[in-house]
Amino acid sequence: xxxxxxxxxxxxxxxxxxxxxxxxxxxxxxxxxxxxxxxxxxxxxxxxxxxxxxxxxxxxxxxxxxxxxxxxxxxxxxxxxxxxxxxxxxxxxxxxxxxxxxxxxxxxxxxxxxxxxxxxxxxxxxxxxxxxxxxxxxxxxxxxxxxxxxxxxxxxxxxxxxxxxxxxxxxxxxxxxxxxxxxxxxxxxxxxxxxxxxxxxxxxxxx
Numbered sequence: 001x002x003x004x005x006x007x008x009x010x011x012x013x014x015x016x017x018x019x020x021x022x023x024x025x026x027x028x029x030x031x032x033x034x035x036x037x038x039x040x041x042x043x044x045x046x047x048x049x050x051x052x053x054x055x056x057x058x059x060x061x062x063x064x065x066x067x068x069x070x071x072x073x074x075x076x077x078x079x080x081x082x083x084x085x086x087x088x089x090x091x092x093x094x095x096x097x098x099x100x101x102x103x104x105x106x107x108x109x110x111x112x113x114x115x116x117x118x119x120x121x122x123x124x125x126x127x128x129x130x131x132x133x134x135x136x137x138x139x140x141x142x143x144x145x146x147x148x149x150x151x152x153x154x155x156x157x158x159x160x161x162x163x164x165x166x167x168x169x170x171x172x173x174x175x176x177x178x179x180x181x182x183x184x185x186x187x188x189x190x191x192x193x194x195x196x197x198x199x200x201x202x203x204x205x206x207x
Contacts, residue, residue: 013099016133019149025133025189026097040093048078065110105177
């Protein structure tokens with residue numbers, strides 16, 4: 001993995017298996033930070049518009065997990081260049097929702113090697129704080145939607161040709177992978193978890 005960004009600002013990663021949950025957790029955390037006087041911005045998935053363009057392509061259902069992982073990497077590179085680093089350089093706290101672990105966990109659940117996924121995304125700096133969105137509707141698989149989040153987008157493309165890739169077990173595997181700490185603390189972004197992250201940021205402590 002790349003080294004941490006050296007800055008007085010902080011990068012917070014929020015990952016999860018459903019776009020709506022990631023978005024909700026990011027919004028709640030941003031609200032909590034702003035209430036403490038912290039300037040923060042949210043960098044969201046598909047800021048580059050690459051997925052939107054792919055979703056309009058006539059042959060989009062031929063996209064494979066590997067291809068979609070490559071597009072995710074390109075979109076994340078765009079976000080880092082035009083959103084994340086710019087905001088960090090200005091002294092803001094940045095909430096990246098989602099970040100690296102969402103792509104790794106989902107790709108792994110689709111059968112891609114985890115090592116390949118991590119090598120693909122190694123350009124992304126390690127976040128100062130890692131949060132896990134509060135997962136809802138745990139008994140359901142992904143709802144195929146191009147306008148929700150990365151897993152739901154992939155489900156929309158996989159559904160016609162590879163329905164096995166959007167099974168309940170696949171989502172369970174993704175959640176299990178996201179919950180793996182990899183030697184770092186993972187904040188579960190319930191009410192208490194959001195307060196803990198906000199305190200960590202405002203106190204300037206290492207995560």
